[in-house]
Amino acid sequence: MLDPKKLRADLNGIAEQLKKRGYTLDVETIQALEADRKAFQGKAQTLQAERNSRSKGIGKAKAQGEDIAPLLAEVESLKAQLEAAEQASESVQAKLEAIFSEVPNVPHATTPEGKGEEDNVEIKRWGEPKSYDFEVKDHVDLTEARGWYDNDAAVKIASSRFSVLKGPLAKLQRALTQFMLDTHGEHGYEEVYVPYIVNQDSLRGTGQLPKFEEDLYKLAKHEEHDTNDRDLYLIPTAEVPITNLVRDDILEADELPLKMVGHTPCFRSEAGSYGRDTRGLIRQHQFEKVEMVQIVHPEQSNEALEELTGHAEVILQKLELPYRLMALCTGDIGFSAAKTYDLEVWLPGQSTYREISSCSNFEDFQARRLMARFRAGKGKPQLVHTVNGSGLAVGRTLVAVLENYQNSDGTITIPEVLQPYMGGVKII
């Protein structure tokens, strides 16, 4: 969420910046509501003050044994007015809150301007796509024939867009996960294990709600057993539980930066993507991801994004997978992000670069919702900045390893850094 004070102070300026990302801020509606808010809230508070002081008067009068009947009658008339004023004030504030909560973050000055994917800017390339003296296969062909990838079984036990992996393939995925976690551990991230199911407050904190509910899996409540009124969801990314670790916290300045890494499955309904990437492991309802999160001092978030992106790159470099680094343009960055880098890995099976990591600086946009703050010295608590990124999407990394390391006979060479995690096996 953006700072309501800043929004108020510079509504048109912010509208201008949001326009860069293709978002039109309804300035007039907000101005009208703000005027109402000011009026109603002020009135409600004045009446509250009035009631409070009179009620105190009644207490004192009663203590001195005076007749309080006339005083009671006086306050009685206040009551209806107060209730009306409170209601009006609350209703205006709820309307503003609803609008504000759907306003995306303001892009960072260094985020390139553009309308969509095609305007993203390539920052650099690393590694050369290999040339093969045989016809390359994609990851499905490489693994299905050997009985390691079974789409039909996944459909049988769940539905489309799930996968069953077996034998060396399942093990390779686990090896990748371990390798990533260990590497980030060396980068100074604390490994965390977190719930895969979260409540609405957590999803609001990181910005998935209220706007993107359709992308989430919501758990059904058991009619008889569940007495609570709490809605729970499967996590779409470990960003949600990990970032929410600092929700409602006031950290000490010297605790920053907080660096955490975690591995979780991610669950996405992929509601808007029917028909896209239906083949193989690219776009699944359930996939594995290693996620890095940094909670940082506001002045450090730009550097932190560069650093964290670099940490994601290290994984690709150690795996010797060719990739390119893209700066997403204003039209393509996510709702909560001020700046985002995507890492795209080379996939020989598709002869193209595909997104394998997304690293973003959210500045204080998430922190405001989360009420994640820190205290510098004796000063008032101020909001932290949050930065996160995939390090990496394990399922897609698996695809990349399979396709980039394939041999003419259909076997897969295991990248050197993964061999210790595969019990020394060099080829599968």
Add this chain to the structure above:
RNA sequence: GGAGACGUGGCCGAGAGGCUGAAGGCGCUCCCCUGCUAAGGGAGUAUAGGGUUUGUAGCUCUAUCGAGAGUUCGAAUCUCUCCGUCUCCGCCA
């Protein structure tokens, strides 16, 4: 799953319809005293929002005692729902 107890500021802990945004203690900050150390004395020490304002300063108002709803002129205190913690029993990887 059954039975009971409980949830108050950074922490501990009083409070049981009005004088309580909250006693007291610990911790922390500043000041005084004191050869050093130790001890002692004094002051301060929640968060959010609104108004005022050039101001994240000051002043002022409002809200907050797990969360929400209710009763009341008035709720930390009474009622209800939910969340959570603890103890005992049962079950369990």
